[in-house]
Amino acid sequence: MQSSDILRQLMQRSGMNAAQLAQSTGLSESLISRALHGRIDPAFGKISAAAEHMGYQLILSPLEQATLDACNLHMEDLITTINTYAKTNKADSWPPISASMRELLESYASSSSKNTPDDLSIVLKRMPNKEWRAFMSGLYYKQHWPNEQDLTASDLRLDEQWTPLRKIYRSATQPDPDFLTFNVYLPQGELQWK
Structure with a gap:
C-alpha cells in the first residue's frame, strides 16, 4: 500500500481535509498534497508516525x-x-x-x-x-x-x-x-x- 492510500484512509476515517490532517499530524500540507497527487511517496516511517499521532497503528504484512x-x-x-x-x-x-x-x-x-x-x-x-x-x-x-x-x-x-x-x-x-x-x-x- 502506498503512503498516498494511507493518507486518503486517514482523511476518510477522520473526516478531515488535507489542511486539517496536516495540522493534526504535524505533516506539512505541501507533503500531503504532493502525496495525494502522486508526485511523491513519503517514507513509511513518517506516515506511520502521523497515523499513530491520530491514534491509529499501521501494521505491515x-x-x-x-x-x-x-x-x-x-x-x-x-x-x-x-x-x-x-x-x-x-x-x-x-x-x-x-x-x-x-x-x-x-x-x-x-x-x-x-x-x-x-x-x-x-x-x-x-x-x-x-x-x-x-x-x-x-x-x-x-x-x-x-x-x-x-x-x-x-x-x-x-x-x-x-x-x-x-x-x-x-x-x-x-x-x-x-x-x-x-x-x-x-x-x-x-x-x-x-
Whole structure:
C-alpha cells in the first residue's frame, strides 16, 4: 500500500481535509498534497508516525516488512560503500559503488509494495562530502524519491563539475541530465547494467 492510500484512509476515517490532517499530524500540507497527487511517496516511517499521532497503528504484512527492510539495507550498503571509498580517494572506487547502486535500484524496481528510501535530507546527513551529497541528490532526482525538505538543485549543486569516474569519454557518451543538474558528470551508460 502506498503512503498516498494511507493518507486518503486517514482523511476518510477522520473526516478531515488535507489542511486539517496536516495540522493534526504535524505533516506539512505541501507533503500531503504532493502525496495525494502522486508526485511523491513519503517514507513509511513518517506516515506511520502521523497515523499513530491520530491514534491509529499501521501494521505491515510480513512481505511488506521484508521488502522495506531489504530496501533500507540496500540504501545503507550504498552509503557505507560511498563513505568507504570517498575517504580513500582511490581511482578504482567506482565499480563497488556502481554494484551497490545497482542492488539498491533493483531492490526498489522489484518491490511489490513500492517502498521508497529515506528522505533526501536524512540521507545527505550521512554522506562524507559535498561531491557525494551532490551525487546522491542526482540519484534521488533521477528516481523521483522523497525530498520532503524541498532541497533544490541550487542548494546542492557543485560550483565545479565533478565525476566519481576515473575516465570520462565526453565525446562518446552524453552525460545523464539528472546528475548534471547537480554538476555531477556521470555518462548515461554508467546507469545501465547487463
